[in-house]
Amino acid sequence: MNTEKSAKRVHFIIMAFLYVLGLIIVIVFFVGWYYIYGLSSQMSKIQTESKYLNKEASQLSDLELRYNKIAADRNMIFESIPKDKDVSSFIADVEQTAKKHGLNTTESVVGDQKTNSKASKQELSQLVPKGDYYILPIKFTFSGSYGNFVALVSDTSKLRRIASITGFDIKKNDANTNGLSDAITGTVNLNIFVKR
Amino acid sequence: MKEEINYAKKNTRLVSKLTLMLSVCLVLIVFFVVLGIVLKEQENVAKVEKEFSEKLVQDKSQVEKNASDLSDRLILIKKLKTERTDWDTIFKKISDNTPAGLQLQSIQVTNDAKTRATISGIALSDRDVVLFKDLLSNSGLFKYVDIESITENGKAASGATQKLFVLTFTIAGVK
Numbered sequence: 001m002n003t004e005k006s007a008k009r010v011h012f013i014i015m016a017f018l019y020v021l022g023l024i025i026v027i028v029f030f031v032g033w034y035y036i037y038g039l040s041s042q043m044s045k046i047q048t049e050s051k052y053l054n055k056e057a058s059q060l061s062d063l064e065l066r067y068n069k070i071a072a073d074r075n076m077i078f079e080s081i082p083k084d085k086d087v088s089s090f091i092a093d094v095e096q097t098a099k100k101h102g103l104n105t106t107e108s109v110v111g112d113q114k115t116n117s118k119a120s121k122q123e124l125s126q127l128v129p130k131g132d133y134y135i136l137p138i139k140f141t142f143s144g145s146y147g148n149f150v151a152l153v154s155d156t157s158k159l160r161r162i163a164s165i166t167g168f169d170i171k172k173n174d175a176n177t178n179g180l181s182d183a184i185t186g187t188v189n190l191n192i193f194v195k196r
Numbered sequence: 197m198k199e200e201i202n203y204a205k206k207n208t209r210l211v212s213k214l215t216l217m218l219s220v221c222l223v224l225i226v227f228f229v230v231l232g233i234v235l236k237e238q239e240n241v242a243k244v245e246k247e248f249s250e251k252l253v254q255d256k257s258q259v260e261k262n263a264s265d266l267s268d269r270l271i272l273i274k275k276l277k278t279e280r281t282d283w284d285t286i287f288k289k290i291s292d293n294t295p296a297g298l299q300l301q302s303i304q305v306t307n308d309a310k311t312r313a314t315i316s317g318i319a320l321s322d323r324d325v326v327l328f329k330d331l332l333s334n335s336g337l338f339k340y341v342d343i344e345s346i347t348e349n350g351k352a353a354s355g356a357t358q359k360l361f362v363l364t365f366t367i368a369g370v371k
Binding site for chain 2: 003004007008010011014015017018021022024025028029031032033035036039040042043046047049050053054056057060061063064067074077078080081132133150153154157162164165166167168169170171172189193195
């Protein structure tokens with residue numbers, strides 16, 4: 001009778017083990033599936049991002065190639081509107097052009113001669129902010145003939161740096177001489193530009 | 197006794213089932229672990245590739261910034277060139293419309309619409325000054341041409357009385 005009881009007990013214990021194991025199998029399956037699914041999604045996301053970044057890098061490489069191809073033009077553009085004042089080289093350019101036209105540069109006045117108290121940096125002093133660039137007014141005074149002065153005004157558009165003439169003042173040196181081809185004193189007010 | 201034998205048989209079958217299920221469980225665990233390791237390894241590779249691509253994009257993004265800066269400058273150059281006053285034409289118009297007997301003494305011009313341009317000179321007669329005014333008015337480039345003053349200014353070499361005049365005007369189309 002006792003042997004039968006113990007056989008029954010063993011039977012139930014094994015059955016219980018079977019159920020627990022079945023449950024463990026189901027749990028293992030779902031946990032494993034969830035983990036693999038998560039890992040796979042994460043990997044897929046990384047791969048997509050990586051693919052997108054590679055495409056972007058490839059496009060940027062093309063841009064870099066094209067950018068490097070226009071090195072000469074690029075430098076010309078940077079010189080046209082630089083990021084610093086670099087007034088001395090502009091004045092030298094203007095004086096050289098004036099000399100080429102037989103004009104003598106008698107005065108160069110940089111800025112509007114007002115103290116710019118808002119300037120936070122040395123390189124920003126004298127500059128007038130306007131949108132995404134600064135304006136630096138310069139006044140040049142030349143002496144020479146009217147014809148040469150007109151030629152110089154025309155040549156300002158050929159300067160390396162973009163300059164925009166805002167006005168000029170031409171006066172004959174001697175009121176008693178005849179004709180406009182005589183000696184004059186010409187003042188040109190112009191603006192050069194600095195990129196922000 | 198018979199009952200015991202039955203239980204023994206049943207238990208033997210159950211133990212076989214238990215062993216089978218245990219094996220399935222183990223196989224499942226091993227399968228998921230191996231798959232997990234493989235996927236994790238692939239994820240690491242993908243992560244490294246992504247980091248590399250990110251660095252590449254970061255390096256190249258400077259080019260994008262430079263290109264954008266270049267584009268901004270080009271737009272600005274175009275804008276500034278468009279806004280430029282055509283001084284050559286203004287000089288030419290003044291020169292072309294100056295009557296022969298008139299000598300210009302000074303020209304003050306600005307591209308500020310609020311500031312009127314001023315021309316002064318010497319004429320041999322009032323009629324020359326009026327002619328100069330009319331010619332400038334009809335040139336199509338200057339508007340509101342006004343005679344500000346005409347004053348006697350000594351005698352010319354020929355003995356005729358010279359007139360010192362001042363004209364003011366506005367340049368049409370100047371912003």
